[in-house]
Amino acid sequence: MKTDQTNNNKGSVLIIAMMTITVLTLICATSLYIASQNTNTGMQTAAWQQALTGAEAGIDAAVRALNQKGTSGANAWTNWKMISTALPTPSPGAAVAGYTYEPTGGTAAAAVPTTSQYLYLPSANLSISYPSTEGTTAVTAWVTIDAAGGLSDSSGSWYRVRSTGQATFQSNSVYKRVSNNRLDNDLRNTLTMNFSRKGNSNPGPTRTIEAIMQPVLQGGSAKAITLANWLQMTGGGSVDAFSSPTGQWSSIYRDTSYPMLVVEGATGNSAKFANTGQTYVYGGVTYSGTAPTNVNAAGPPKDVLGQVSTPANVSLPTPTDPTPISGQSGHYAWTYQNPWSGTTSSYSFNTVATYTGGGGLPKNGGNTVTAITANGTAASPGFFIISGDFTVPGGTTFTVNATTTGNPPVADSSNSYVTIWVKGKFTTSGSGVISQASGTHVTWIIDGDITVSGQSYNNLAGTASSASFVGIGNNKFTDSGSGTLTATINAPGYDGTISGSGDFTGAIAASNLTISGSGSFHYDEALNPGTSPGIGNYAYASWFEDNSDPTHKDMNKNYIVY
Amino acid sequence: MKISAKRKYIAFTLAELMVSVACGTLILAAIVAAGLSLQKSYAATEAYTTAEGDQLRVLDYVAMDCRRATSASVGTVTVSNGITNITESQLVLTLQQYYSATDDTAVPNTPVLTSGAITYGSGSTVTIKYYVKFYNASASGTGTVGYFVREVITSTTDNITPIARNVATFTANATNLTNWVSCSIMFFPTFKRSAGTSTWWSGLNNPDTAPANSVGSDGDWYVINTTATDPTTVGNVYFKSGGAYSLVQNEKATTVACKTFLRNATARQ
Numbered sequence: 156m157k158t159d160q161t162n163n164n165k166g167s168v169l170i171i172a173m174m175t176i177t178v179l180t181l182i183c184a185t186s187l188y189i190a191s192q193n194t195n196t197g198m199q200t201a202a203w204q205q206a207l208t209g210a211e212a213g214i215d216a217a218v219r220a221l222n223q224k225g226t227s228g229a230n231a232w233t234n235w236k237m238i239s240t241a242l243p244t245p246s247p248g249a250a251v252a253g254y255t256y257e258p259t260g261g262t263a264a265a266a267v268p269t270t271s272q273y274l275y276l277p278s279a280n281l282s283i284s285y286p287s288t289e290g291t292t293a294v295t296a297w298v299t300i301d302a303a304g305g306l307s308d309s310s311g312s313w314y315r316v317r318s319t320g321q322a323t324f325q326s327n328s329v330y331k332r333v334s335n336n337r338l339d340n341d342l343r344n345t346l347t348m349n350f351s352r353k354g355n356s357n358p359g360p361t362r363t364i365e366a367i368m369q370p371v372l373q374g375g376s377a378k379a380i381t382l383a384n385w386l387q388m389t390g391g392g393s394v395d396a397f398s399s400p401t402g403q404w405s406s407i408y409r410d411t412s413y414p415m416l417v418v419e420g421a422t423g424n425s426a427k428f429a430n431t432g433q434t435y436v437y438g439g440v441t442y443s444g445t446a447p448t449n450v451n452a453a454g455p456p457k458d459v460l461g462q463v464s465t466p467a468n469v470s471l472p473t474p475t476d477p478t479p480i481s482g483q484s485g486h487y488a489w490t491y492q493n494p495w496s497g498t499t500s501s502y503s504f505n506t507v508a509t510y511t512g513g514g515g516l517p518k519n520g521g522n523t524v525t526a527i528t529a530n531g532t533a534a535s536p537g538f539f540i541i542s543g544d545f546t547v548p549g550g551t552t553f554t555v556n557a558t559t560t561g562n563p564p565v566a567d568s569s570n571s572y573v574t575i576w577v578k579g580k581f582t583t584s585g586s587g588v589i590s591q592a593s594g595t596h597v598t599w600i601i602d603g604d605i606t607v608s609g610q611s612y613n614n615l616a617g618t619a620s621s622a623s624f625v626g627i628g629n630n631k632f633t634d635s636g637s638g639t640l641t642a643t644i645n646a647p648g649y650d651g652t653i654s655g656s657g658d659f660t661g662a663i664a665a666s667n668l669t670i671s672g673s674g675s676f677h678y679d680e681a682l683n684p685g686t687s688p689g690i691g692n693y694a695y696a697s698w699f700e701d702n703s704d705p706t707h708k709d710m711n712k713n714y715i716v717y
Numbered sequence: 718m719k720i721s722a723k724r725k726y727i728a729f730t731l732a733e734l735m736v737s738v739a740c741g742t743l744i745l746a747a748i749v750a751a752g753l754s755l756q757k758s759y760a761a762t763e764a765y766t767t768a769e770g771d772q773l774r775v776l777d778y779v780a781m782d783c784r785r786a787t788s789a790s791v792g793t794v795t796v797s798n799g800i801t802n803i804t805e806s807q808l809v810l811t812l813q814q815y816y817s818a819t820d821d822t823a824v825p826n827t828p829v830l831t832s833g834a835i836t837y838g839s840g841s842t843v844t845i846k847y848y849v850k851f852y853n854a855s856a857s858g859t860g861t862v863g864y865f866v867r868e869v870i871t872s873t874t875d876n877i878t879p880i881a882r883n884v885a886t887f888t889a890n891a892t893n894l895t896n897w898v899s900c901s902i903m904f905f906p907t908f909k910r911s912a913g914t915s916t917w918w919s920g921l922n923n924p925d926t927a928p929a930n931s932v933g934s935d936g937d938w939y940v941i942n943t944t945a946t947d948p949t950t951v952g953n954v955y956f957k958s959g960g961a962y963s964l965v966q967n968e969k970a971t972t973v974a975c976k977t978f979l980r981n982a983t984a985r986q
Contacts, residue, residue: 186759193766200773245824306830313830336770338880342777367828367835441833464833466983697828697835698980699785699815705823713876716816716823717843717869 192335198290199334199360202322203343205294206362209281209320210700213298214366216276217316221267221300221368221693234280236261242273242301242315248706257297257319267314273301290328291359296320303367311370313696318366323359341709342702367697376470377494377664379438379678381417383471383647384667386426388435390654392670395437396678402618404660404677411460413438413680417467418447426450428458436460438678443467471647471664474625476600477504477538477576487538489574489600491625494645494664495682502574504538506562512543512579516553526554529571529595530561536572536598537561544603545577547611549585557594569594576600581624583611591615591622598623601630605646608636608657619643619661619679629666634659639674643682764907771881772973775865775902778880779808782845782867783898783977786810791891794848799861800932803920807848808889808900814838819874834983844870847900849887852879861916865902883907885919885970886942894979901974905940906954920944927953930961940970 223231238261243251252258257278264274276298284293298318306313334340343360379396380386388394396413397404416436418425426447428435439461440447446465450458477489480503487504510517510524517524531537547553557571565571571594580603583589591597593615605624614622619641626632626646634640635655643661644651651665654672662682670676704715729737783789794807815837816823826837846868853860856879864879865887883905890899905917915936921928924946928939939955939962952969955962 189763193763193770196766196770200770200777203777244827247822247824303828306828306835308830308833313835315828334770336767336774338774338878339770341878342774342880365825462832466834695980697813697983699813699837700781701815701825702781703816703823703825705816705818705821709878711876711878713874713878714820714823716819717812717845717871 189335196334196336196339199339199343202291202324203360203362205291205322206320206360209294209296209322210318210362210364211320212281213276213296213318213320214316214364216281216296217298217300217318217366218368218693220276221314232264232266232274235264235274235276237264237268237272237274239272241271241304242299242317253299254317258299267312268301270302270305273299275299290324291322292325293323294320295323306367308369310372313370314368314693316366316368317363317701319361319363321357321359321361323357326358328358337710341715363701365697365699365701366695368693369696371692371694375492375494375497375683376417377645377662378417378441379413379662380668380676381471381494381662381664382667383665384418386416386418386667387669387671388427389429389669390671391433391673392653392658392675393433393435393437394670394676394678396680398680402620402679402681404658404679409437410680411437413461413678416440416442418442432456434458434460439464441465441467473647474600474627474645476602476627477502477574491598494647495643495662502534502536502538504536504574507538507540509540509542512541512545512577514544515546515548516551517541517545525552526556527573527575528556528558529573529592529597530558530565531572531574532561532563532565533570533572533596535563536574536596539573539575541575541577541579544579544582546580546582546584547587547589549587552588552590554590555592555595555597557592567594570596572596572598574598574600577602579603580606582606583608587611588613593617596621596623598625600625600627601646602627604630605632605644605649607632607634607640608638608655610636610638610657612640612642613638614641617641618681620682622661626665632665635672768883768904768907768971771865771883772902772904772971775881776973776975778867779847779898779900780975780977782810782812783975784980785815786812786845786898786979787842787981787983789894789898789979791889791894794846796848796850797859798851798863798918798920799859799916800918801921804923805849805920806887806889806900807846808887808898810845810847810898812843812845814841814843814871819871841872844868846870847887847889849884850877850879856882861918863905863917863919883917885917885940886944888943897976897978899974899976901943901972903940903942903952903970903972905938906968906970926950927964928955928957928962930957932962933957935960943972 220231238258243254245251245254250256258275268274278295278297282293282295286292296318298316300314300316302312303315396410397408398410399405399408425442425444426440434456436459440459440463443466450463471494472492474491477487480486480488485507487507490501492499510519527539529537557568559565559568581601588611590613595616601624605626622642624642624644626649629648632644632646632649632651634653637656639658639660641660644663646665649665651663651668653659653670655674656672657674658677660677660679662678707715709715788811790809792807792809793804795802795804813836815825817826828835828837848866849863850866851860852858852862852864854862856864862882863884865881865884866877866879868877885903885905888901916933917938918928918933919940920942921932924944925942935957937957941950941953943951945951954965954968956965
């Protein structure tokens with residue numbers, strides 16, 4: 156009996172010990188399991204971010220290829236493949252090559268895709284691997300470019316770019332397990348990590364971005380009337396564009412599809428048309444901010460015949476005055492970017508004639524100057540400074556003549572260039588006339604208000620590109636009267652007014668503009684580089700991350716779509 | 718001989734018993750103390766991990782939706798926090814109707830170029846709202862626990878999903894919404910101060926200041942939100958004991974922030 160009691164005591168100690176060990180083991184196992192889940196969350200969050208970097212790298216690769224096709228096309232499509240079918244239409248729940256998982260095959264790509272093709276860059280060209288590490292062991296991406304059924308406008312074809320990035324875990328990785336928070340699984344699709352919603356066998360989160368790329372034409376972004384703030388049209392005049400071989404406007408050359416107006420609308424209404432039931436714009440209006448007012452309010456006819464679109468993609472360069480060249484007395488340098496052609500020119504003026512401004516015609520010493528000669532070339536124009544206001548009073552005439560002399564000599568009198576810097580206001584009043592001879596090209600740099608009219612500025616050269624007004628700073632310009640003014644006005648900081656019955660032929664870039672008279676505005680399309688300028692670049696028109704996983708539901712039993 | 722030998726092992730002497738009991742008591746006390754500390758440490762670590770996960774998740778959600786939004790606006794929403802109605806910021810994002818449906822038949826729509834802009838789904842839109850809403854501890858019904866929610870409104874559905882809990886306040890910046898969305902979310906420091914069954918409060922004053930002692934009960938916590946006039950007080954933590962709140966020294970709430978560029982051209986007008 157005593158022997159039995161001793162044996163029973165030994166047995167209970169063993170049981171207690173085993174139970175204690177079991178409880179401790181369970182506690183440890185639970186702790187380790189939860190700690191493991193927490194680690195999974197961290198690793199999966201990191202992997203999700205890495206997948207985004209992969210997807211963005213794919214987008215960048217596609218944009219690079221699109222942008223290089225015009226300048227170095229030979230290298231643009233290296234490693235890209237072309238498949239001679241349109242990008243497959245996705246089907247619910249189905250894994251589709253080229254859409255939900257990486258395609259294979261194809262031939263070497265050599266150009267942008269047509270509507271019956273799509274290009275793809277295999278993931279082998281967009282991958283980084285680090286196999287001997289904890290967590291993810293590789294980040295890869297594959298990307299497609301297609302025409303999305305033929306997206307295009309007057310600038311050219313638009314392209315859809317879909318890029319899928321994936322961060323890959325090892326096949327036996329513990330990190331492919333779900334995290335301890337269902338919300339993380341819903342967001343990051345980690346539920347799908349074991350079988351990958353993108354149709355391949357690699358475990359790891361994927362992220363897909365779909366971007367639409369729009370072409371940006373070469374040349375300047377300015378159009379017929381380009382305004383930083385607003386436009387108001389209240390008179391009987393209209394705005395149109397023309398493309399004639401002589402640079403002279405006629406309604407037979409009218410181009411109603413041209414994007415006439417670009418209005419940023421930074422301070423309110425982008426454009427306001429009086430509700431008079433007339434056509435104001437024979438072309439398109441591109442705006443940002445508040446939509447134009449009274450478009451077609453009393454139509455037909457339509458106030459704007461062309462397309463009204465948004466947003467405006469414009470960047471007006473700010474012109475500046477010439478600057479003295481250090482150490483070279485009387486020498487000036489000037490850099491100017493033409494907002495319509497987009498070209499930037501740099502000039503060095505080594506000789507300068509300076510006249511005194513004031514209330515009348517300029518003076519050279521005590522002598523009144525009534526004429527100057529455009530004694531330079533396009534690369535090296537003649538240069539004059541009027542130190543003060545430049546006024547052509549009633550009854551007087553100021554002439555800009557052509558020449559075949561100069562230093563360097565002007566080879567042809569039809570190519571006589573001069574730049575005149577007015578350090579004050581530019582005013583023609585009454586019957587005063589500025590006569591610009593045929594064959595001359597005059598650039599006026601004005602530091603003050605500009606007051607001019609068609610009958611007072613007689614541009615005998617005949618084309619808008621031959622008479623350029625460049626307004627510096629924030630001032631005003633006014634064009635009035637009954638004659639046609641043929642010129643361009645590039646004054647991004649100016650408040651402009653066009654009144655009277657005279658037409659305006661050329662282009663205007665300003666802060667805002669009121670057209671109140673019966674005269675019309677005719678844009679000379681020759682101010683842009685050709686009627687079919689090449690595509691200079693591609694810009695993002697749309698960006699969407701496709702994070703859907705509609706084959707699963709979230710914690711609230713809703714399908715994971717948005 | 719056998720009897721004597723057995724007696725030798727049958728009982729302890731009084732001294733042996735007292736020593737062993739004393740030693741055992743000390744060992745058990747040490748084990749209990751260590752266990753409690755480990756439990757606290759474990760709970761704090763767990764709470765920290767959860768809070769960190771919540772913070773990462775809200776940032777990922779907001780950033781993802783901002784990148785793909787076609788417009789953004791900031792408004793306000795009035796919600797009940799269990800005591801009173803408080804006004805919170807609300808970020809409203811508009812997305813294209815990118816998907817053909819909102820169930821398991823959903824596939825991406827084909828983009829269309831209309832009036833110079835890309836549209837999906839015939840120009841229909843989806844609205845996503847972010848704001849703070851109060852539920853019970855199970856994220857349902859009504860209660861006093863602050864959740865950061867994401868509401869997705871389509872033409873056929875309106876789903877509200879809590880994506881983080883223990884949120885004190887949400888602040889969205891209304892300036893320059895045609896370029897950036899800037900916002901911040903303040904979390905209660907629950908991993909430092911476990912609330913247990915008590916309640917975390919915030920935003921009962923506008924501008925926010927130290928809480929009135931009538932708020933809540935002993936054991937409750939209060940955090941000053943971003944409406945405070947004195948910016949140095951934002952995030953201050955108060956604890957209620959003996960019927961009065963007192964400032965907890967050297968402790969602040971956790972705030973996460975994001976500033977996301979709107980990548981869609983139509984958003985940057």
